[in-house]
Amino acid sequence: MSERLPPAYTEYHPRWLRPRMSTYWWLHRRSYLTFVLRELSSVFVAWFVVYVLLLVRAVSRGEASYQQFLAWSRSPLVLLLNLVGLLFVVFHAVTWFNLAPQAMVVRVLGRRVPGRWITASNYLAWALVSALTAWLLLGG
Amino acid sequence: MADRITLQVARYRPEEESSVTYQEYEVPCPKDWVVLDGLNFVKDQLDGTLSYRWSCRMGICGSCGMTVNGEPKLTCATFLADYAPGPVRVEPLRNFPVIRDLVVEIGDFVRKLTRVKPWVIRAEEKPLSEGEYRQTPQEMDEYKQFSMCINCMLCYAACPIYGLDPKFIGPAAIALAQRYNLDTRDQGAPERLEILSEHEGGWGCTFVGECSVVCPKDVDPAGAIQRYKLSAALESLKAFVMPRGSR
Amino acid sequence: MAKRPIEPLLWMLFSAGGVVAALLIPVLGLLFGLAFPLGWLSPPGHEHLLGMLRHPVTRVAAFVFCVLSLFHGAHRFRYTLYDGLQVKHLDELINLLCYGGAIAGSVWAGYLLWWVP
Numbered sequence: 001m002s003e004r005l006p007p008a009y010t011e012y013h014p015r016w017l018r019p020r021m022s023t024y025w026w027l028h029r030r031s032y033l034t035f036v037l038r039e040l041s042s043v044f045v046a047w048f049v050v051y052v053l054l055l056v057r058a059v060s061r062g063e064a065s066y067q068q069f070l071a072w073s074r075s076p077l078v079l080l081l082n083l084v085g086l087l088f089v090v091f092h093a094v095t096w097f098n099l100a101p102q103a104m105v106v107r108v109l110g111r112r113v114p115g116r117w118i119t120a121s122n123y124l125a126w127a128l129v130s131a132l133t134a135w136l137l138l139g140g
Numbered sequence: 141m142a143d144r145i146t147l148q149v150a151r152y153r154p155e156e157e158s159s160v161t162y163q164e165y166e167v168p169c170p171k172d173w174v175v176l177d178g179l180n181f182v183k184d185q186l187d188g189t190l191s192y193r194w195s196c197r198m199g200i201c202g203s204c205g206m207t208v209n210g211e212p213k214l215t216c217a218t219f220l221a222d223y224a225p226g227p228v229r230v231e232p233l234r235n236f237p238v239i240r241d242l243v244v245e246i247g248d249f250v251r252k253l254t255r256v257k258p259w260v261i262r263a264e265e266k267p268l269s270e271g272e273y274r275q276t277p278q279e280m281d282e283y284k285q286f287s288m289c290i291n292c293m294l295c296y297a298a299c300p301i302y303g304l305d306p307k308f309i310g311p312a313a314i315a316l317a318q319r320y321n322l323d324t325r326d327q328g329a330p331e332r333l334e335i336l337s338e339h340e341g342g343w344g345c346t347f348v349g350e351c352s353v354v355c356p357k358d359v360d361p362a363g364a365i366q367r368y369k370l371s372a373a374l375e376s377l378k379a380f381v382m383p384r385g386s387r
Numbered sequence: 388m389a390k391r392p393i394e395p396l397l398w399m400l401f402s403a404g405g406v407v408a409a410l411l412i413p414v415l416g417l418l419f420g421l422a423f424p425l426g427w428l429s430p431p432g433h434e435h436l437l438g439m440l441r442h443p444v445t446r447v448a449a450f451v452f453c454v455l456s457l458f459h460g461a462h463r464f465r466y467t468l469y470d471g472l473q474v475k476h477l478d479e480l481i482n483l484l485c486y487g488g489a490i491a492g493s494v495w496a497g498y499l500l501w502w503v504p
Contacts, residue, residue, distance in 0.1 A: 014154040016237035016245055021303045029210075032300055035348045042463035045408045046492070048416050049456045053496055055419060056449070059440055060503050063433045074424040082420030089416055093409035099347065103366035110278070130414035137418060138428065139435050304470050343394040346466050373395040 034095075041092035044085035051082070097122035145169040145220050146227035147178050149190065152238050160238075163187070164227070167220075175215040175230060176204055179242075192242035199356060202292030206242055207231040212297035212354045234297040235306075249293055252309050255335050256317040261328025273325045286319035286364050288357040295351035295361050307340040311351035311361035314342055318364040321371070333372065342368050397462055397486075404459025407452055437503070446500045453496035454489075461489035 022028070026036040058069035072078060100122055101115030147165045165186050167178040176194055183190050194204040197216040204215045209229050220228065236244035266273065295311035302308045317336055321329045336342045345365045352362040423430035439445050465485040469478060 014239060016239055017152050018237045025300055031350055039463055039467040042460040045412060045456050046460035048412045049453050049492060052415060053499055056440060056499050059433065059436045066433045070423065070430055079424055082416060086416040086420055089412045093413055096405050096409045102363040104370060105367065126410055129410045133414045134418060137431055139431055301470060337391060339391055369398055373399045376392060376395040
């Protein structure tokens with residue numbers, strides 16, 4: 001069944017097997033897939049910065065330009081991009097806040113703050129900042 | 141519930157073949173048997189040529205790490221009954237070269253562990269007459285979790301960054317460096333910084349988090365690494381703002 | 388002493404950017420990306436937005452938001468590419484593209500926010 005392979009190894013150093021990592025390693029486990037999706041959210045973070053800057057530019061150029069921007073934001077392609085982007089960015093936010101307690105140890109008066117509180121305060125901050133921003137933008 | 145289960149075991153015999161083959165063995169499956177018991181049954185009764193590592197069979201030596209149904213596990217802590225009706229696929233630990241069957245080459249990890257100097261480093265040793273180094277329970281709590289590491293390397297098998305770039309120093313090594321950095325008796329943090337600040341040191345980690353998920357001792361290496369990054373970043377800020385001369 | 392002293396700085400920008408992006412982009416994206424175009428809410432008037440943008444606090448906050456978010460995205464994307472491609476000689480090109488892009492975006496942000504009429 002098996003012929004002895006020519007000794008490209010010594011008695012004390014057998015031929016080690018080094019399996020290659022597949023190009024699609026990130027599909028092999030659910031946790032790897034969610035990791036890669038989380039990392040790809042970086043693209044949409046950059047996109048939204050560009051989008052906001054385009055808005056700033058439009059507002060600076062006057063009423064007509066601003067209306068043009070709003071019309072452009074209604075086009076199907078832009079809507080789709082923003083919908084997908086929003087999903088990715090929310091995914092980034094959720095994973096970020098959930099991982100925060102693992103990344104830092106907070107001590108108050110010598111006692112360690114439980115991780116749940118750090119996560120909860122992150123979400124609270126998120127809600128407050130979002131509410132404040134919306135209120136400012138909607139003419140509050 | 142069946143009282144026998146099939147193990148699909150990866151075989152690699154370098155003197156005969158150049159790739160992995162799978163061999164099936166049927167082993168008993170009492171409810172308190174672990175995968176290691178199954179492998180020992182194979183070795184004792186079915187096929188004495190099977191090679192694998194094990195020692196304490198109680199989850200403290202870190203020798204028996206293997207890939208069971210795709211997951212890095214300690215085979216002494218993984219119950220066969222949980223996989224009924226089977227089959228159970230047993231492969232060597234991922235991301236390490238395979239020497240034979242289920243035995244992997246761990247030299248890379250051992251060398252990295254040595255490089256982070258996992259021992260208490262003192263600028264000056266206290267003379268014996270001054271007595272012992274004292275530590276409060278709170279001070280021990282700072283690093284205790286990271287001292288639980290049994291060097292089983294399941295975290296290296298789970299880490300895709302290590303799989304992609306074997307030069308990455310890896311979860312356990314950084315966690316153990318952090319264990320000593322946080323120890324009040326230790327003064328070696330600057331020495332460890334040399335190796336940890338390389339690109340394949342702490343900064344290579346992208347917080348996938350799988351290492352902490354598979355750790356059988358709840359060491360949470362991912363948390364240790366992120367905390368290390370924060371402390372290293374603050375150190376570099378301090379060094380920038382207060383150059384060494386004026387400190 | 389420490390090798391590659393720029394890494395901790397880039398990581399800090401990444402972290403700060405991650406927080407800022409997580410806090411602000413969802414609401415901005417929801418409003419200007421979906422709610423206003425789809426008519427769920429009526430968009431703010433031009434005068435109101437211009438008034439907001441003129442305020443120095445808004446300008447500074449918007450600038451900080453843009454710079455940090457861009458560096459967050461650049462840093463993360465760099466590692467995504469680096470781990471995906473892992474070719475040493477492309478490493479410099481990847482760094483140039485990612486951080487260069489972030490710097491270019493920051494300059495553009497600064498320019499736009501400075502010249503709000």
